[in-house]
Amino acid sequence: MDTPRSMSFVEASSQQAPSFVVVSVPVTIGLAIFAVLSVRFVVQRLRRAYGSSLRHVPGPWHAKFTDVALRYHDVVGDRFYWLTDLHKRYGPYVRTGPEEIAISDPAAVKKVHGLGTAFRKQLQPGTAFNIFSVSDPRLHRGRQRFYVNAFSNEKIKASHLPAVRTLCQHFIDGVREDASNNPTRAADMYKWCMLFGYDVASEVVFGDASTNGLMAQRKGIEEVMMGCYLQFQNAWMLFSFPTFLVARWLAHVVPWLGNTFATEKRYKHYKDLWEQTERQRSIASKTTFVQGAQFDDKEGKYQLEGGLKMSAYDITRDITTFLGAGGEPIGATLVYLLYIVLQNTKLRQELEAETKALQEPFTDADVEGKCPLLDGTIYESLRLFGGGLSILPRYAPTPQELGPYVVPPGTCVASHNHQLHRNPEAWNDPEAFNPRRWMVPGQSKALQTDVFQPFSSGARGCIAIHLVMTELRLFTATFFRELPDITLSDTVTPQSMKVDDRFHFAPVSKHMEVILPERRS
Numbered sequence: 001m002d003t004p005r006s007m008s009f010v011e012a013s014s015q016q017a018p019s020f021v022v023v024s025v026p027v028t029i030g031l032a033i034f035a036v037l038s039v040r041f042v043v044q045r046l047r048r049a050y051g052s053s054l055r056h057v058p059g060p061w062h063a064k065f066t067d068v069a070l071r072y073h074d075v076v077g078d079r080f081y082w083l084t085d086l087h088k089r090y091g092p093y094v095r096t097g098p099e100e101i102a103i104s105d106p107a108a109v110k111k112v113h114g115l116g117t118a119f120r121k122q123l124q125p126g127t128a129f130n131i132f133s134v135s136d137p138r139l140h141r142g143r144q145r146f147y148v149n150a151f152s153n154e155k156i157k158a159s160h161l162p163a164v165r166t167l168c169q170h171f172i173d174g175v176r177e178d179a180s181n182n183p184t185r186a187a188d189m190y191k192w193c194m195l196f197g198y199d200v201a202s203e204v205v206f207g208d209a210s211t212n213g214l215m216a217q218r219k220g221i222e223e224v225m226m227g228c229y230l231q232f233q234n235a236w237m238l239f240s241f242p243t244f245l246v247a248r249w250l251a252h253v254v255p256w257l258g259n260t261f262a263t264e265k266r267y268k269h270y271k272d273l274w275e276q277t278e279r280q281r282s283i284a285s286k287t288t289f290v291q292g293a294q295f296d297d298k299e300g301k302y303q304l305e306g307g308l309k310m311s312a313y314d315i316t317r318d319i320t321t322f323l324g325a326g327g328e329p330i331g332a333t334l335v336y337l338l339y340i341v342l343q344n345t346k347l348r349q350e351l352e353a354e355t356k357a358l359q360e361p362f363t364d365a366d367v368e369g370k371c372p373l374l375d376g377t378i379y380e381s382l383r384l385f386g387g388g389l390s391i392l393p394r395y396a397p398t399p400q401e402l403g404p405y406v407v408p409p410g411t412c413v414a415s416h417n418h419q420l421h422r423n424p425e426a427w428n429d430p431e432a433f434n435p436r437r438w439m440v441p442g443q444s445k446a447l448q449t450d451v452f453q454p455f456s457s458g459a460r461g462c463i464a465i466h467l468v469m470t471e472l473r474l475f476t477a478t479f480f481r482e483l484p485d486i487t488l489s490d491t492v493t494p495q496s497m498k499v500d501d502r503f504h505f506a507p508v509s510k511h512m513e514v515i516l517p518e519r520r521s
């Protein structure tokens, strides 16, 4: 019987040697590459952490190396609370990532946002190109000049005031209808405020929302175009790109994932509209912006008096912004205004008494400056819970001095109005909701100061300030006149109203029910 011959050491090693070489060379090369990349990664991280002038900006230790904490808080939607805490601990300048800082120092905010600033708007990934997102100041100026007249105080008052009043009435009718169909007489203010905000924005764009809007058609809140969903998707993209990709793929089979990871599906009907060339022309031609404009077939552009031009494609892109950036912040501001006032019976009753004195049919001119408590309530709501963008990221193309620091080019500088508006050096008892602070003689009510700028400031400030102030006044006056003795439902709690901070503010529960009293016959 043959027995296996034992190999000598020399034979064994000479037989194994070739296979050892074949396996080990790629592994060795792989390990070497991995080692080089790891070292490079670590060196880069250390250089970003300690080599940049941002090393002097205080902040949590991990922010020097990674922005994962910031991205996590964006996914969770509590950046507002996280930053409030960080500013309390570290002061008005906080490093929140290797290349990102948060600021709340009024002088720095002015330098970043004020007229003539060197800072540019930071484009968020996944954002469509439009008046809101465009970064290049020259391109932005062209677009802004095209629309500025449509949003002027004169134009808003002359063209849209009666429609806004009609929309206030649609709101009241809708709320009453919901309450009368509900045994507990409850109605959801979040839904109705969002519908109202969207309809007013749509009125300014298309001019027909008072007859053909979401409220008139009794449509649901799912029709409101909301930037918060897009922001949620972007937050996931930045926090964990692989998770985002997998979830996006899974959204084909698990439809509810599409709400977060494929938001374009949510607005499919809008997306289709924007993408068909022929329809862009027809959509643009229905907007109020091109009334009186000439369409130049050769250039494919609308031309306004004075020579300002814009293509139908660009107009349709900007409509998305006006509807998205228009409806949601109004809805959110109003929801929090009602939430705060309805917790305070005395303030509610005072507002009811003040607005009862208005003579029907009243206009904005009857309310503006003539209802001081109502005015103070609106300003105070804008200060503490203005639903506008909470994060205003900018970047510096060249090194810039900000307070005691030098910010290297490319750094994301994010100012947060809500921190600015809670600055204890500018506001007495900053966390207290006190409408009367606005009634003190000499108190400035300017909307774009260094310490109060709910609409931001400078060239990239909100284009719709006049519209917003008019609609806030008319809505609030109509609400407290027409719906007295409303109370908050038991379902409304500090927890349900916790701020969900993405793009705009919103209550985390996306509901705020109130109870209407029985109707007096």
Ligand code: HEM
Binding pocket: 131, 132, 133, 144, 201, 204, 321, 322, 323, 325, 326, 327, 329, 330, 333, 386, 387, 388, 389, 391, 392, 393, 454, 455, 456, 459, 460, 461, 462, 463, 464, 467, 468
């Ligand atoms: C309470 C209501 C509102 C608040 C607090 C608010 C606040 C703001 C803020 C803070 C910005 C600056 C964003 C940034 O710097 O990144 C902004 C920009 C903008 N808002 Fe508003 N907004 C409101 C309502 C509206 C409405 C009703 C519309 C339109 C119908 C609108 C259209 C825009 C547009 C187009 C921009 C971009 C302007 C540009 O970059 O030229 N906003 N808004």
